[in-house]
Amino acid sequence: MNQLIVDTKNFNFSYTKTKKDIQNLELKVPKGSIYGFLGPNGSGKSTTIRLILGLLKKDTGTVALFGEQYGVKTRLQILNRVGALIENPSLYEHLHAIDNLRIAANYRQNIPGSRISEVLEIVKLTHAKNKKVKEYSLGMKQRLGLAISLLSNPELIILDEPTNGLDPKGIIEMRTLIKDLNETYGTTIFISSHLLSEIEKTCTHVGIIRNGEMLYQDTVAKLKESKGTHIKIDIEVDKPTEALSILTNLKKGKTFLVDGFLQIEVKNKEEITAIIDALRTEGINIYQVSIKNNFEELFLSLTES
Ligand SMILES: Nc1ncnc2c1ncn2[C@@H]1O[C@H](COP(=O)(O)OP(=O)(O)OP(=O)(O)O)[C@@H](O)[C@H]1O
Ligand SMILES: [Mg+2]
Structure with missing residues (x-):
């Protein structure tokens, strides 16, 4: 069977005592997939991502990334293999893009200096590396955020609604970038969205969540077959x-x-x-x-x- 890069079991979480925000969620993200995590507003996408990354503590259940659970190896060792872009990236607006990358590289371990120009090239921002971030469009900021998450050469990238707020051109650029990363480097990509059309265009696999519950999880090809008969x-x-x-x-x-x-x-x-x-x-x-x-x-x- 294909190796699972993200594998959760009996995953439960509540922010308050009155409501279950995540219910028995079983996420299965195969290696090499572009996995679309699809759900309407407030369905629990960002919460799930925070739980996977260990930024929130689950109430029950297990999460394994690359087959390993936090605790067996330390969380940071595992997270070294993950790049994440959650909502808007935190950037220093008054600094040049390249300085933002240098600062981010300093925070991480063992990033060679040459990696900065590599990631700029991947996200197609080499031409704008000496511009201040405040002069960047939203799409460029998102791509710079992605570049930061690529510094450690991650095997898994987690993107929380990366096309939110982008214009059509920005959306196409981000979509192309995600597909290229997956095809060229074999990077597994987990991407959340509230738009079915976006997931259908970009993803190989899909998980549909509503009210914190997984309603459907399979390949996008199977989803297209079953739509309308269900x-x-x-x-x-x-x-x-x-x-x-x-x-x-x-x-x-x-x-x-x-x-x-x-x-x-x-x-x-x-x-x-x-x-x-x-x-x-x-x-x-x-x-x-x-x-x-x-x-x-x-x-x-x-x-x-
Ligand atoms: N900090 C918080 N405290 C209490 N409840 C919260 C908190 N953050 C989110 N929630 C609730 O948890 C549920 C899931 O929210 P979440 O932000 O994970 O959804 P989402 O799918 O990411 O939505 P969106 O598409 O709007 O980003 C919602 O009912 C939300 O109101
Ligand atoms: Mg969200």
Whole structure:
């Protein structure tokens, strides 16, 4: 099996006693992937990233990076192999870009002087290295932040919404950069976003989070196949076996009988009405209809910018 670069189990975290902010999250980020961590505002993306980096302390569960947990090796030893860009990078605005890189390199261990020009080249800022950061556009600042995170030649890069606030040109530049890093150096990239279209364009793998829970995790290719066929509903009726044969004949979608409940996967909400009508016409009493996994609604919430 492909090695997992990030692997969390039974991951739980709450900021306050009244609400669970991260619930049993199992992140599986394969080596060499570009993993898109997708979720609407407030779903727990930044919190998860902080937990992975050990900036927040989880309530329960384990996190392994490169197969190793904090504690077995020290956190800093592990984090030496990770580059992170969380929200806006903290930069010295009144200093030149190259001085920002020199300062950042001094904070880290064993960065050769030549690495500074290498990272400038990677993020395509060599031409602007002697400009003051306050003269940089937001896109250039993001790329300089990325350059800083690349200083230690990380095997894993974690980016929290790196295209937030960028104009279309800036977004394309960042997207190209991420793909190049992955292709040229084999760097595993973990990138969060609230936009499905962004993840579809850039990523090989995807994890979808809502209310701190992982709803879906697979390759982007599989996600594209399953989009639109994925409203799962449970129906409680008085005569489940009869109802099952009615629905099977109706051919609206795959139907199962599980623990006395009918489970059916439909393409859209209109099909739910058709199913209810068919059952009622045959004299079946319906006690409950619940949507288990409403991908349609989820995807809608992920397409607004
Ligand atoms: N410091 C904090 N104290 C208490 N609650 C917090 C704190 N930070 C975040 N939360 C809550 O935790 C939940 C997850 O927030 P988080 O910032 O991780 O979401 P997000 O997916 O990164 O959202 P966004 O897309 O807006 O960046 C939200 O309900 C948020 O209100
Ligand atoms: Mg966030």
